[in-house]
Amino acid sequence: MRETDFLNGVRVPVIGQGTWHLGEDPAKRKTEVAALGAGIDAGLTVIDTAEMYGDGASEELVGEAIRGRRDEVVLVSKVYPHNASRSGVVAACERSLRRLGTDRLDVYLLHWSGSIPLSETVDGFEHLRAAGKIRSWGLSNFDLDDLEPVPEGCATNQVLYNLGSRGIEFDLLLWQQHQRMPLMAYSPLGQGPSLLEHPLLAELGKWHGVTAAQIALAWVIRQPGIIAIPKASSLEHVRQNVGAGAVVLDAEDCLALDNAFPVPRGKQPLDIL
Secondary structure, eight states: OOEEEETTTEEEESBOEEOTTTTSOGGGHHHHHHHHHHHHHTTOOEEEOOTTGGGGHHHHHHHHHTTTOGGGSEEEEEEOGGGOSHHHHHHHHHHHHHHHTOSOEEEEEEOSOOSSOHHHHHHHHHHHHHTTSEEEEEEESOOHHHHSSOOTTEEEEEEEOBTTBOGGGGTHHHHHHHHTOOEEEESTTOSSSTGGGOHHHHHHHHHHTSOHHHHHHHHHTTSTTEEEEOBOOSHHHHHHHHHHTTOOOOHHHHHHHHHHSOOOOSOOOOOOO
8 A cells, every 4th residue: 555654654554443433322432442453454544533533432442452552553643622731732642542552652743723822732742742742733623724833743634525515625635744743644535425425436436446435535546745644433334445545546537537526717615524
């Protein structure tokens, strides 16, 4: 699978594993832990979670999945905006670390912009970094106006990006690529089945011998500097996500997708789920 630079030159696969809604149903826990483990085995080593997901249940699930394998993964979590004061972000990180069963995060993100000044949050992030609790920090759900000037030390920005949500292509994506700031794409398959039910995705999938979901995921990672983090709640999800990394869309495929899902012609509000 193709890789991209992340965290000052560390190479990671362009597909990772998202965990939104994982860990919320005890009946699915064994299946979800197995899926995350299979993803790691297959090389999907970037795992994304957040204190918000299931009020910590997702972090606990990830902690179980990576037990004994911490050094194999790039671990990303996020802090609530209301916990993002200088002291609050330190306390929130300690709680996340306990749930994850680790002594450090590779990346710690501010989940979205809130009322606490970003400079105060960054002070807390830098304190954690100096203490070895986090390796780096970044942002999530920040538009271009929020990123200029970019805070020194920001490693990534995580935003919604898929065929049905292309607004960032007008400015934010190009800007991050120019800055060499990796963009983490959440919900790359959309939310719900509607996107994947588009007949063109099925048609292209048939042509390439893959599923509609694999076409949609291959489209997201077609450009440099993007790490997609689709949810992986079953072994079948993992298999499809891994397979999408081998799908190569040609110019004709991309033109057809542009016609079905138009490129933005002007600035659009940042899509957020």
